[in-house]
Amino acid sequence: MSISPAFLDELRNRIPVSRIVGRKVTWDLRRSNQAKGDWWAPCPFHGEKTASFHVDDQKGFYYCFGCHAKGDALTFLRESEGLDFIEAVKVLAAEAGLPMPERDPAEAKRADRRSVLVEAMEAATRHYRMQLATSHGAEARDYLARRGLQQEGIDRFELGFAPDMRQGLFHALREKGLAEDVIVDAGLAAKPDDGGAAYDRFRGRIIFPIRDARGRVIAFGGRAMDPNARAKYLNSPETALFDKGRNLYNIAPARSAVSKGAPLIVAEGYMDVIALSLAGFEGAVAPLGTAITEDQLRLMWRISPEPVIMLDGDTAGQRAARRLIDLALPMTGPGQALRFAMLPTGQDPDDLIRASGRAAVQKVLDGARPLVDLLWEREVEGREFDSPERRAALDASLRKAIAQIQDEATRNHYAAALRERRYELFGGRRGAGRLTPGRREQRLADRAPRAQTRATPLGQQDTGDLTLEAMALAICANYPDLAHRVESQLELLAPADPGRAALCHDLLAGSDSMAGRAALARIMEDSYVRAAPMIRSSGDPDKALAVLRNILDKIEARRMGQSELSRAEAEIEGLVDEGLTWRMTESARARHRAEHPELDDTSDLGEDREALTARLASYYQFKPNKKKQ
Incomplete structure (x- = not known):
């Protein structure tokens, strides 16, 4: 079965090499630069302990500096799992969600045709560049000079010029032996509907060659010299080489x-x-x-x-x-x-x-x-929010927008960011429609907790949070691969204890510090942590992940509730407006979701399930506030 190069390129573009390789290796996170798609790990093809195996997502290749293994995602699948080429393509296609191309015996012929079209495009590039240097291109050279473009820049971007001649390029390419249908199929000339002679598509324009990621000229862009031209810029039509919606200039x-x-x-x-x-x-x-x-x-x-x-x-x-x-x-x-x-x-x-x-x-x-x-800005610009209905409409439009986000963690962070902006728009003010908080609101928001607030449980460090925090860190330590699956929540954990903070950093960075080891030893002294089967021995990672996420959700919900209640106490002296009640409602909803997670089975948390469940629940009970007399 012949697989088109275009289909293979699409697979490589959709699936980072690191996603395929990552199933077989453990990344060295201290050396890797995840943001740039630069990954290092011990080589899976020969026994070693050092991270000499390099994966570059941007270039789409891997290379081992030890055994010199190299290739792309397809090569890795074939060498690591013993698949043949077609089987490897099928695995990658399933991963990318692409259907396999049907058997096409003519694909090889089409590939040959594309090679001929590329040759025509390269020949046209040389012709246009030569025309820019002739007397025909004098006006175009003056324009480029006025734009501050010197010869070095012209050469670097291979700029050219198409004189205002009906068949200048067409005749030049025909003299080089290129067939008329090749010139037309490459998008360099157009054939009239009445069957007349083909004519140049670009005339009287500065030419910008467009190269693909492999460096091949696949199209041209033309800038008209005539200010009265119907189109200031004109691009090549879509061809077997060029799909304008799937390429980028430069x-x-x-x-x-x-x-x-x-x-x-x-x-x-x-x-x-x-x-x-x-x-x-x-x-x-x-x-x-x-x-x-x-x-x-x-x-x-x-x-x-x-x-x-x-x-x-x-x-x-x-x-x-x-x-x-x-x-x-x-x-x-x-x-x-x-x-x-x-x-x-x-x-x-x-x-x-x-x-x-x-x-x-x-x-x-x-x-x-x-x-x-x-x-x-798109949702609030030019709108007034001086009624509950208008504010509700804003809430509905924001919910609809962020509901499009597929990644759950990202969606949650968007919701949090928009809640902050909504508070700035509505919170603590008598009026509505202003885009910035009033002075009194800003003063209250910036105020430190009062003495009587610090004396309440909300102003003190909560031992329940500390125990759940310890459980989360212990699970991550026992299942090292889980830390990066909850990375965003683990970063927000931000333990106040320096030792636990060091341990949290070690878990995310894959490092090992003395302070982190000492903190882990102290955590393991907690009888409830020590008693959990998933801590005593490695079990089902998926179950451990579910429990870990449940614990982190509880911590996050409780902290949000504490923050909002402290804020509410500071604001309760003034007018209780919609902004305050909305924030408190959102806080209560978040806590309710954390209190009723999808995971109902807590048996893996310890042998005395009922006792531990009761203890965890007690950490997150809201004590009813007495009404102010």
Whole structure:
């Protein structure tokens, strides 16, 4: 069975090598850089203890510096599991959720055809570059000079020029022996419907060659020299080589730059990318004449976990950013985030660089904002919230938006971030519709707990939290692979005890400190921790994970409740408004969810199940507050 290179490329783009390799190795988290897709582990192909096996998700390959094993995800499946090529492709296709291509004996012929089309595109690139250097390209050279583009930049990006001639390129390629149907199929010429002679698709335009991730010219972009042209920019049509929704301009150089530490910047057009790259921001790419697509987002995240979307600060730029929100939300999650950098109104990257220098662009990048900010602004901008119904409508629209997020941890963090913004909008104020908190509200929010508050159980360290905290750390220590499956919650645990904090850090970083070992020894002295079967010996990791998540949910819910009650006590002297009651309701709901988890069977927590269950429940009972007389 012949598998098309395009299908194999799609598999490699969808499945990081680390996901396949990670099932066979234990990563060295001290040496690995997860954010950049750079992973190290002991080699699974030869016995060793050092982490000499390197996986690079951005390049899609692995290499062992010990035994010199190397390859991609398909190679790893074949060598580690003894699969043949087709079997390995089927495994990877199932992982990616892609159906296997049907048997196609003509695929080899199509592959040969694509090779011929690539040759035609390379020949056209050389022709356009030569035309830019002739008298025909004088006006185009002047335009590029006015844009600050010198010969070095022209050569680096292989810019060319298509003279305003009906068949200039067509005749040049025919003289080189290329058939008419090849020239047309490559998108270089168009055939009239009446059957007349083919004519050049690009005329009177500066030409920008578009190369794919493998470095092949697959299309062109053309910028009209005539200000009255119907289209300022024109791209090649979609061909056997070119799918504009699944490629990015400058992808190969940008990927190389990002692997060396540069940020991935997504600009709007060709000249933006060129200006940024020549100014030192070499991780710049651009969509190809369309709004960013789902496939382009996946491609960006393949290169970098947090691309920066750089848009003009005008109304059109704002609209483009907000259109991207709903596209990105269902796909966002750990390792797949977006930030948005807005340029000053009326300036593109080239204008900003020439007016204020590289530092001005860096300042814009430093001020890039997360997706949640734009979501909030989209929902509240231009709206008044002076009635319960309007506030309820806001809540409904926010819930609908974040419900699109597939990753549970990310969805929970979005909900928390939006709750904070909602409190700033509504909390502690008599009026409605203002976007910033009043002075009195800010003063109350910043106030430290009062003496009488510190004397209550809410102001003191809770021994129940400490015991559950100890149980969570002990489970993670007994099942080392679980720590990174609850990484976000474990980071929020933030133990107050320095020893436990060190142990928490060790569990997340895969390190081993003296303070962490001492803290673990103290934790194991707790009879309830020591009595749990999952601590005494390794059992079912999935059951341990369920119990661990239940414990962490309880800790998080209780802390949120304590925080809100302390806040409420500070605010109760003033007007009890909707913001206060809403926050308290959300806190109670969170605690209710934690008190009634999906996991009903707690037998793995200890032999005396009833006693331990009662003790854990006692930690999380709310004592009813007496009404203020």
